[in-house]
Amino acid sequence: MDKPVLALEHVTQAYGERRVVKDLTLALDKDQIGCLLGPSGCGKTTTLRIVAGFEPLLAGRVSVNGTVVSRPDWLLPPEKRAIGMVFQDYALFPHLSVQDNIGFGLLHLSRRGRRSRIGEVLELVGLSESRQCFPHELSGGQQQRVALARALAPRPALLLMDEPFSNLDVTLRDRLALEVRQIIKSYGATALFVTHNQQEAFAIADRIGVMDAGELRQWDSVVDLYRKPADPQVACFIGEGTLVPGRATADGAIHTELGLFFDGQAQTDGGPVQVLLRPEDIYHDESSEIKARIIQSQFRGANMFCLLETPSGQQLQALFPGTCEWSAGQSVGISTKLGKPVCFPLDLSSPPSSM
Numbered sequence: 001m002d003k004p005v006l007a008l009e010h011v012t013q014a015y016g017e018r019r020v021v022k023d024l025t026l027a028l029d030k031d032q033i034g035c036l037l038g039p040s041g042c043g044k045t046t047t048l049r050i051v052a053g054f055e056p057l058l059a060g061r062v063s064v065n066g067t068v069v070s071r072p073d074w075l076l077p078p079e080k081r082a083i084g085m086v087f088q089d090y091a092l093f094p095h096l097s098v099q100d101n102i103g104f105g106l107l108h109l110s111r112r113g114r115r116s117r118i119g120e121v122l123e124l125v126g127l128s129e130s131r132q133c134f135p136h137e138l139s140g141g142q143q144q145r146v147a148l149a150r151a152l153a154p155r156p157a158l159l160l161m162d163e164p165f166s167n168l169d170v171t172l173r174d175r176l177a178l179e180v181r182q183i184i185k186s187y188g189a190t191a192l193f194v195t196h197n198q199q200e201a202f203a204i205a206d207r208i209g210v211m212d213a214g215e216l217r218q219w220d221s222v223v224d225l226y227r228k229p230a231d232p233q234v235a236c237f238i239g240e241g242t243l244v245p246g247r248a249t250a251d252g253a254i255h256t257e258l259g260l261f262f263d264g265q266a267q268t269d270g271g272p273v274q275v276l277l278r279p280e281d282i283y284h285d286e287s288s289e290i291k292a293r294i295i296q297s298q299f300r301g302a303n304m305f306c307l308l309e310t311p312s313g314q315q316l317q318a319l320f321p322g323t324c325e326w327s328a329g330q331s332v333g334i335s336t337k338l339g340k341p342v343c344f345p346l347d348l349s350s351p352p353s354s355m
């Protein structure tokens with residue numbers, strides 16, 4: 001099997017006494033787009049800077065295409081790593097035209113080679129007509145694409161992007177995230193980017209790493225992260241949903257106030273558990289004995305997103321068809337449709353998870 005383009009093995013880094021990246025291990029294969037996702041201060045940028053070679057390591061190692069580029073006693077300089085970077089503020093040279101910005105990293109090529117590569121990446125990002133423009137003559141989204149073209153032009157082994165959409169307005173962000181994914185994929189590049197925005201991560205990434213307080217809690221495909229979260233924290237952080245308390249019995253059944261679920265695994269201890277219910281797992285069913293009161297409803301066009309409360313006080317999030325015309329205070333019948341439920345043993349010593 002091919003070696004991963006990027007491998008981080010047990011990487012740890014600290015500022016003074018404080019460890020901000022803890023024992024982090026992940027691998028990114030060729031042509032994959034990975035994303036580190038987590039709240040502010042969880043160590044995403046520090047991890048990216050470690051990969052780029054701007055930060056030393058306390059422990060562990062980083063390899064690019066099977067060659068070690070960082071270990072605690074040695075760092076390959078950033079410019080020798082074959083890594084391209086797109087920064088949050090794009091870092092374009094204001095006094096250089098678009099083509100000269102892109103050509104800056106191609107000085108090792110002949111004049112002709114440079115021209116041809118600049119033309120190639122400008123076409124890729126849809127800015128062939130703007131090659132003579134200066135950065136201030138372009139919109140934020142166009143500057144973003146120039147920065148991407150400049151980073152891709154030297155054909156790096158790996159592309160790193162730090163919050164690449166944070167300077168753009170929200171509607172542009174969503175569109176550009178998809179566009180950037182398409183550009184990276186059609187160029188056959190491997191990329192790692194960081195964001196605190198889930199929607200962005202879901203739009204662009206093949207694999208997402210959820211970080212929390214310097215730890216990588218799960219590194220997985222987008223679908224598995226949503227459907228098979230590794231722990232209650234990831235379950236709560238990714239997407240919407242509720243952890244509903246239940247009791248597991250030795251036959252693999254989980255008893256909850258919303259009915260009986262089977263996770264197919266014998267729970268030998270028969271102890272308390274939490275079952276993850278995503279909004280789409282709950283549906284309207286007037287014939288059901290389970291009734292819930294609508295606390296809040298939010299019309300989302302095709303869907304109606306509701307916050308519900310059962311008679312026991314358990315709150316639930318549910319996604320009903322947008323044609324439902326319900327309002328707060330109304331009581332509705334609900335049922336659940338769960339294939340294989342996601343179930344976590346309930347640690348009674350820790351506070352309950354909230355979303």
Ligand SMILES: Nc1ncnc2c1ncn2[C@@H]1O[C@H](COP(=O)(O)OP(=O)(O)OP(=O)(O)O)[C@@H](O)[C@H]1O
Nearest residue numbers: 015020038039040041042043044045046047194196
């Ligand atoms: N040069 C530094 N010296 C000391 N502490 C630092 C330094 N750089 C970052 N930190 C601290 O390390 C922790 C991780 O920072 P980092 O920038 O990696 O987080 P982040 O997840 O990228 O956050 P954000 O989304 O806000 O950029 C933070 O608590 C930050 O304050």
